Amino acid sequence: MKFRALMVDAGPMREFANIVTIISKLSKECILRVAADTLYFIVSDDNSGPAPPVLWCEIPQAMFFSEYQMVGLDDEHKDIYLGLSSGNLSRSLVTLKTAKSLKMKLTKKQCPCLTLEIEMPSSTSQQTRNVTHDIPVIVIPRKMWSEFHEPNTPDPDISIELPALKQLRTTIDRMRTMASEVIIWASAAGRLTLQIKTDMAKVSTRFKELRVEAFEGPIDHSDSETESQANEDMSRICYCRVDAKKLSMFLSADQVTHNRTLCSIVHKKLVILCLHTEENVRLQCFISGIVY
Template identity: 45%
Template sequence: MRFRAKMIDIGCFNHFTRVVNTISKLTKTCTLRLTTDKLYFILSDKVANGGVSMWCELSQGNFFDEFQLEGVSTEHNEIYMDLAAENLSRALKTAHNAKSLKIKLTNKHCPCITVAVELPSLSRVSRVVTHDIPVGVIPRKLWNDFKEPSVPDFDVSIYLPPLKTMKNVVERMKNLSNFLVLEANLNGEMNLKIETDLVSVTTHFKDLGNPSWGDNGSQDSTQDRDPETMMDVKVDIRKLLQFLAGQQVNPSKVICNIVNKRIVHFILLHEDVSLQYFIPAHE
């Protein structure tokens, strides 16, 4: 197996760093999947067991000037590895004013992702800062554990308000309860609700808009429903806040899909990055 890539555009450095910083806020460890044309950051905790799940997809051509990959075989030209997202984020912070950034798979006592950052220098000799990030290469027989999640057969799909606004609301609610009810309808309305024995608080959002999903059939069951009818899901407020507070990608749109009483599915859309995040309902 071989992998090496190079990046020289400062805008690409900064954007890639923001993506990795976001991943590191969402999870301590994740799986990095490399293919010839894409990178994937995957967290596949079992939603059925109460864990969150994440799928982040990047087109390598929008970030890297050079990208070479030789996977486990000609038939399966991919590499899967586990890594600590925080370590990669920390390594990229040194690339703020870099002339170039090189990433490659190496073997230094153990498999590593080696990040080499070439920094500006007043002399003719360039300064290179190198970070070796240990990884665990995942064997081919386990790859099926990391399939792309399917969009759930949701009851409501709605665009979210600005994430910063929503984060500020949820942060205040966190002081009142450990759980939050997120509800929305097909009329572009969404509510965030806290209900305890001592207090009941609701924040209302209107005119958010509902995405059209075309012919995929996900909303077939909603056609005859009153658009005012609310569908809801009760979630751990810390998991929701972790998602809202970690975003540095500056997405153009964020879609929220609700499966009534079961799961909430977020999709962040950027021109060259998409991130999906699943939070299961709290029983």
């Protein structure tokens, strides 16, 4: 098993640090899967059972690293799976925004470590400083790999482009002070509604003119006492009730420069938020629906 990689460009280093920060906000632990052409960050919910992971992030190595060498477990199993503390990783990468280069390698010290060597410019001289972080990792044995397979989710009923994440997060954070659950409505007509209902208030924030990527309707509402939304054909609307805190955490990903964010909904069951960046990073978050 071998892994070493080098990053020298400022843009990708900043993005990489941002992505790791988001992951550390979502979970204390994460899995780093090293494959020949892609790095994966995977966060799974401890007690989720067969449910998809909470987060699935793909980073194409060619866009980020100038050097990238790896040798997997054996000829048949060409990947490396490492378990590590996402907080340790994000704290080590705080200085990456001003660094000249980052070297990452898998080392054997007292325990297996992901060693980060960060080269920092000096403000007073031409010389640089080297900062080394050793992050203890657990090498995940082969028999447990299946727990971190690519999520196999049901086909979404709708995929709709999200408005600016920052705007969305402000609104969700205001709603969170009033209720712990948010209902997300999406219609084939390009409308997205965030709604909370409590004894005190019903608050709905409605976005319109959003691009609909895919719609697999009609939606069956026969089993629910759904109230109709503004004279729209209900068979073209689906919804899902989710935890407001989880939604807000994903939305803090607005720090990562992104091209677009898609929201896919499996009616009443699942919300998949997927953020695409310029460098072809895909950051996906899976929030399962709350059903009473």
